[in-house]
Each structure stands twice: as structure tokens, then as C-alpha cells.
Amino acid sequence: MHRTFTLVLASCFALLSLSNTLFAQAVVFDAAAARHLLARTTFGPSAAEVEAAVAAGLNASVDKLLAGATARKPRSFEVKPIRVERAALRGLSEEERQKKQNENRREDLQQLRSFTAWWMEVMVGGDAPLREKLVLFWHGHFTSSMRDVRDSKRMIDQNELLREECAGSFRRMLKAITVDAAMLEYLDNDENRAGKPNENYAREVMELFTLGVGNYTEKDIAEAARALTGWRVRGDEVYLDRRQQDRGEKTVLGVTARIDTDELLEILLARPEATRWVAARLVRFFAGENAAPELAASVAAALRENDWQLAPALRVLFTHPGFYARELRGQRVLSPVELVASLTHRTGDVVPPFLLVAAASRMGQTLFDPPDVRGWGGGADWINSASLLERQNWCGHLVGGVNPRDLKGGGDDRALRELARSGNWTPKKPLLTQEEQAGITTERALVDHLCRRFLEVQPLEAVRATLAERVKAEFVGGRCPADKVVRGLLKLVLSLPEAQIH
């Protein structure tokens, strides 16, 4: 009795010292909390997955997620360089060269498309959903675009780099990304030379990757650009050309020395603003825009105490009472990629992954093609009148089938054009098992089943009644209607505002 009491007391103190403010109370990890955790850290949790998480408890559930994110796995996608060697162009006419380069570009884009489809598949059904969620996060943080980096192998290598370090060390990730071939090309640091600086990377590494705006001066940028000089890319090889490197003295953020690239990054990592910035970005992505400041402060402290190791910081984030605050639940807008992957995880349909990629693109998120160097804005920005209709239409297509005439209007996606030519895609198996069908005898039961299965936020009674009314005529003799009707109703459920958030 006495021992238990001391233990409880000790853990209370531990918790208090951890958050030492508002959130001294522990997390009540009930079904709603488990659903919240899995909705934010995986892609569309099923009822069974939520149940298993509740049974395991908060700590074990978070351990499992993090174990998946940190596990070292060999790359599963084979990637090869697809480049035109200069020698192969020698002696060709301008027209022949152009033709060869265009062919090469097509083949190269095809490789990137295959990889994107692979990525989408592991988001939908892979065994490490948090890892892929983190890769998606970092793809928006350390972003690069295929429009500028016209080389699929470099884009894929960058993505694999983000995957390897997604819950590893931010220090290692920052250092690797700085000399990553795709990033060097995307932010022009491969053209940054002694005496002829290019400030692009110097600015963004401070503004977007580590410190946030307002935490450095224009002079710091000019000096940092000098420290970043000399990097070149040749094929897959990144090397430092010492003749192009500015080895003179520089002053960055108050430090004066012959600063080189590695030392510059250490100067940035040592700033307290850096842990705060990275923590704030993680909190915004996973918890949402309205998280209490204590949450980001705790995550920043964990990053500092663990020398930039991400897993312990993520553990603090996902076990923090602030993460489970009522006012954060059901308030985050799903990004298009999350929306299509979550939906497909829940239907269990085998949708061609390129179709999911194309659908997300129509909704405003094209993987490997962010709108700008900030990545994707996220939050409420995902929803405007056009994107909302696309989200509703495409969720409908993804559960009910795609018809070529649905593909008209907007977008020049090659995958969709191919699909439009090849006919259509339809689901191959019923949405409801026979057992489920047997249990659903009224239109209300069907509406409730679909809402519970596909929505994190349950619609009000009046809304559910309206949807039930729509399928009432289809219930003859208390028998669940045909799959086509069920899927038609699901399209309506997915068109509800509640389907856009989690």
C-alpha cells in the first residue's frame, strides 16, 4: 500500500516536472484519445486498430509507432540513374539531341511516378505508417521540386534520406540534406562559389529549415552564403571543390571564424531558436494550429536535452496531455495525400496507387512538386471552394469507380490521361462483409456504420437523418442494399464537412 502510494507520488512529480504547467493531469487514453493519436500519426485507423491501441495503452502504442519509424530497413525501391551521357549526344544534330533528351525525360519521369506510386502504397498499407507520415512532413520541410530538379534518382534519393532519418537525428538530416544532390540543385547551392555567392540556400536554411524569420540578419545570410560555397554535383557524386570554396573569415550570428559548411550548420543548431522552430513545425503538423504553447515548449526542450534526436521529442509530443486537448480534436484538415491514403486504408479496396497520387494532385497536393520552397501551407488553406469540390468528387471516384468522363476539366496529369484512354477503374469487392450486411437492417444503421467507419467527427443527428432519407427506398424488407447503393451513400458521407477533418 505504502509502496504504491510512493510510486504514484513519484510519477506525479515526474509528470509535474515534465510539463510543470497546465497539463499536470495525465492523459485519459480512452477510445476517443486512441483514435485521435492514430488519426494524426497513421493513415485512417480502422476500428480494430483503435481497439488494439486502447488495449495496449498510451505508452505501448506510442512505442509501437516509433519503433516502426526508427526501424532500419533496406530500401525496397530499386532506382537507377536515367541521364543522357554527353558522349551519347556527340555528333548528333540539334533535332536528334532534343529528341533523345525528351525521350530520356519521359523515362526519367516514369521512374519518379513509379516511386511515387510505391510511396503511396506504403502510406495506405505499409507496416510503419508513422514513418511515412514523418517522411511526408519532412518532404514539406526540406522540400525540393521535380520541376527544378529534373532528375528522378536525385529526388528519390532525397526522399530515402528523409525516410532514413525521419525519426533519427535532426542534426544528421540537416547535414545530409545540405549536401544532398537534389537540394543543392533545387536551392542553387551547387552554383554558390567563392567570390560569386548565390544566397538562395543560405537564406532558406535559416528562414525555413532551422531558425524562422526574424532570427538572423541580412548580413548573416551574406556571410552564411560564403560558408556554403564550393559544393558541386557530378552524376550521383557530391563533392567539395576547394577552388570554389571561400575559406576566408566570416561572421555568422556573432561567431567569427573561418566557418565552413559543417561549422555553419553547427552554429545554427546551437541556437535556442532552432529547437523552438523545429518543435513548432512538428507540433503544427501533428497537433494543429491551436495547440497550447506549452506543447511546443516541451518538444523543444526534449530536442535540446536529447541533442537533436527526434524519437524522444516525438514521444514527448504524442504522450503530452496538451496533444490530447479537447479543442485540438477534430480540428485538423487532412492534406490531400492523407485524405486519399486514409480513405483507401479504410475501404480496403485495391485502388491503383497512381490513381491516388493523381487524385491528391487534383485536390492540390502533388508529391515532389510543392507550390514553393515552404512546402505545403496546410491547415485551413487546404480548403477553398475549388479544392473542396475536388476532394468530394475524387473521394467519390475512389470509392465508387472512375469513369473517363469524370476526368475532364482541369489538370494535365499524365496518369489521368492514360486512365481516360484505358477505360475505367471500379472496385472489385463489396465494401461490407456478409456479416456486416446481415447486421445492417435499417437505413439509419447503414448511415451510422459508414459514419463510424470513415469519419473521426460524427455528424449531427439531423445530418444523418437526411442521408438516411436518401437511401430509405433502397431498403426492401430490412435487407442491406446492393454494394453500388452502399458506395453511393458513402460518397455522400465523404462529401460531408466532417470527412475533411480529423
Add this chain to the structure above:
Amino acid sequence: MLRRHFLGTTALGAALLGLGRIPEGLLVSRAQRSGVERALVVVQLSGGNDGLNTVVPFADDLYHAARPRLGSKQADTLALNEHLGFHKALKSFPALHASGQLATILGIGYANPVRSHFSSMDIWHAADARGKLAGSGWLGRLAETGFPDAKEPELIVHVGNRVPFALSNKKHAPVAFAAPAGFRWRGGKEDLAALEKASASECMEDAPTSVGHVRGTFRDAVKASRNVENAVREFKPATPFPENGLSAHLQSVAAMLTAGFPTRIYSLELGGFDTHNQQLTRQARCLDELDALGAFQAELKARKLDDKVLVLVYSEFGRRVAENGSQGTDHGAAGVAFLLGSKVKGGLHGSMPSLKDLERGDLRFTTDFRTLYAPIIAQWFGMQAAPIIGEVAEPLAVL
């Protein structure tokens, strides 16, 4: 709402009279008679357009010294006067300039320039040095204060995917769409009716605020998409438009103007101006798209809508005077803006910044961008500028 009713009934009337397809001329005069209100079309050049190579000071030796590889010679520019020339991709600009429909504002910028794309764009959007912390955009505030009772969802329309902060406000959520053909709810009529009924439900207390936001967006989207669909279906350009993205978006705007939309602010974006390398080809490609403004203005003239429309073109900053080592330019400060329309006082405004007296290698601004916003608010919309963008000492005489 009334105007669209009017359009609808007269179109029906025309059909009943056996006219079949409504002749173009009739449409023009109808849109006009129904009293189209003045509208502003904003074209944002994202990435930081290099003003020096847009309006080129070819007669200045310092320009050529700073840009040995990127500098344009007089012969490569389109004549403006004996010192300045337009970039050669802006083929329609000299005529618009000569006929007084185009105002070119030189040396535009603001004090203590910020060289971050996002922070600088925020300042232009907010018309406030605090950027996003100001809470709303200048066009959003203009709509809020100028049209407090407007009920139409299309009061502000953004043609494109990303709604800029300039439009943000508490009262009038902008309608946005990129391609008109994809802008509609696909599914059965009865299904849509059920959804509309579900989204009309008033008992919202228990639902999260995010649900209410999406619900409002859905209602606006359904309404606006029907109107856009009709407008685009009935529109056949009278002018040949070039084939590019901005041109397509401008045609959508022309269609909406022709249909008599209640829109007071149209917003468009043209990206790709962040020319840290290969600037010559990259900027030319962008400005070639921008040149679609020539077709747009011709279209409006043909439909006699030109005196109802004002076009503002701006970018978040100009670029560094000296070229960098990659045949490009880094982020700079003062740049160039344009105002286009039949009511514009055309010609050069502001003054060309010195290429000698630079601020950390950048052009010093001679014209605060708020002195360009002020006449748009005051003369174009007939509203007080100060509550929207603060006191402006010397508004430009562009209108």
C-alpha cells in the same frame, strides 16, 4: 443576385423568341446595361520579378556594368523612351503605354525592405509592415468595409489554387477555382440536394468550428460553380488569346465579367520569377505569359467592359542589381508595378532609382507601394483609403 436573375430571364426570353444561341453582341450590351460594377483584377508575380530587366534602363552604363551577362541592350528591348525599354517578351506593352492605358510604376517598394519571399509578400498583402500579424489582407479589408452587405459568394474570386493572404478577411470568404470545367460537384441531382439539405442544418453548437467553416465553403462552392459553369459556357472570346496558364485564367475572368458577375475583386497568380539562375530564359518565359494582358484588354474593349476594369500587376520585390555567379539574380528590394485599364493615367510614375546609390546592393525604393494602393481604393472604388491601408502622404496620380 438580381443581376443574374435578369440575365437568366432575358436569356430565357431570347430562347422563347426563337433566337436560339444568343448572339455575342447582345450579350455584350446586356452585361453592360445590367450595370456591371467596377472591378479590380490583381495579378501577382510570385518569386520576385526582376524589375531592372522588365523595364530596362539600357542607357545607364552602371546597368551594363552590373549585368555583363544578363543586361539587355537597347535593341533587345521594346521602346518606351530614350532611357528605358520594356522586356522584349512584353510585346503588347508599348502600344498600351503609347495609348495611355498602361501606367508603369518605377522604383516601387517600401522602407526597410525584407528579402524573404514570404515576409515581403505578406507586407504587400497586408499593406502593413507587420505582415500576417496585421490579421487581414488589404483587399479583404477593402471588401469588408466597402461592401459590408454583399451576399454573393463571388464578391472576391481567386482564379488559381492558392488563395493569397491579401484577400483574407472575416466577412467575405473568396471563391477559388483553377479550371472552370473541373469546378462542380459531380454526382446525381438528388444526391446534391440531400447534401445541400444536410449542409443547411442550423443546429451547429456541438460541431467543431472547423465543420462550420467547411460547410460554408461548400454552400458557396455549389452556388458559385453553377454560375461559373454558365458564364464559361456562354463565353467565346472575341480576341485571339495566347495559349498559356495565365491566359486561360484571364479568359475565365473575362467570361465572368461578361456574364455580369457581382465580383469586385479578381485575383490571379503567375509564378516562376525566382530567377537565381538561368534568368534570361526563365524570366522571358514568365513575361511572355504576362503579355496575355494585351489580349485581355483587347477583349474587354471589344465588349465595352474596359472602363469597368482595372488591372494591378505587382511582385513581392525586385532583384539584386548585380547578377550572381549563376546567370541569375538574388533577392532584391525595389521593383516595378503596372496598372492597366482605360481609366488609367498612363505613362511613367514614380522615378527610376539610382543605380549608384544602392542599399546593400539593391535599388532604393522611390515609391511606396501604398501610394499605388491608395488611388485604387479612393478613385477606383470611391472609398476612404486610410482605414484600409493607413494614411498615405502622396497618392500616385494614376487614375
